[in-house]
Amino acid sequence: MALTGRKIIRHIYTVSDVITLIVEILIIVFLVILIALTVYHTAGKVIEAIEYGGDTQRITYIIDDVLLLIVFTELLRSFVMAYRRRELYLVAVAEVAFIVIVREIIISVITKTPIDVLILSGASIMVVVTLLLIARVMR
Numbered sequence: 628m629a630l631t632g633r634k635i636i637r638h639i640y641t642v643s644d645v646i647t648l649i650v651e652i653l654i655i656v657f658l659v660i661l662i663a664l665t666v667y668h669t670a671g672k673v674i675e676a677i678e679y680g681g682d683t684q685r686i687t688y689i690i691d692d693v694l695l696l697i698v699f700t701e702l703l704r705s706f707v708m709a710y711r712r713r714e715l716y717l718v719a720v721a722e723v724a725f726i727v728i729v730r731e732i733i734i735s736v737i738t739k740t741p742i743d744v745l746i747l748s749g750a751s752i753m754v755v756v757t758l759l760l761i762a763r764v765m766r
Contacts, residue, residue, distance in 0.1 A: 658699055665692060665699060669689060672685065690733070690734070
């Protein structure tokens with residue numbers, strides 16, 4: 628009975644690993660597609676800004692797209708890093724969170740919404756505190 632139970636558990640772990648690998652590959656494929664679409668969309672906006680002049684609204688959209696592209700590439704990098712070294716996964720996710728917060732702060736400053744800057748500054752402090760807690764726990 629014990630051998631059969633161990634075989635079943637081993638089989639469950641194998642199936643779980645395969646499903647996890649498939650999901651990670653799908654996420655990476657979708658991120659690559661999102662990066663390609665964002666580059667295409669941003670290139671169109673840059674060409675439009677060159678042809679019709681770069682007013683503040685168009686430049687804000689271009690900056691937003693470039694920062695979104697940075698977020699997508701950081702997400703892709705974090706998945707690749709997590710696949711290589713599992714122990715760095717939390718660090719990679721925290722880096723992505725920090726980049727998303729910086730992106731939102733930049734967009735809030737450009738659009739002149741001070742309450743968003745205040746909220747996002749609080750979020751960045753929470754990310755830093757979380758990173759410190761993770762670093763202390765991992766020691």
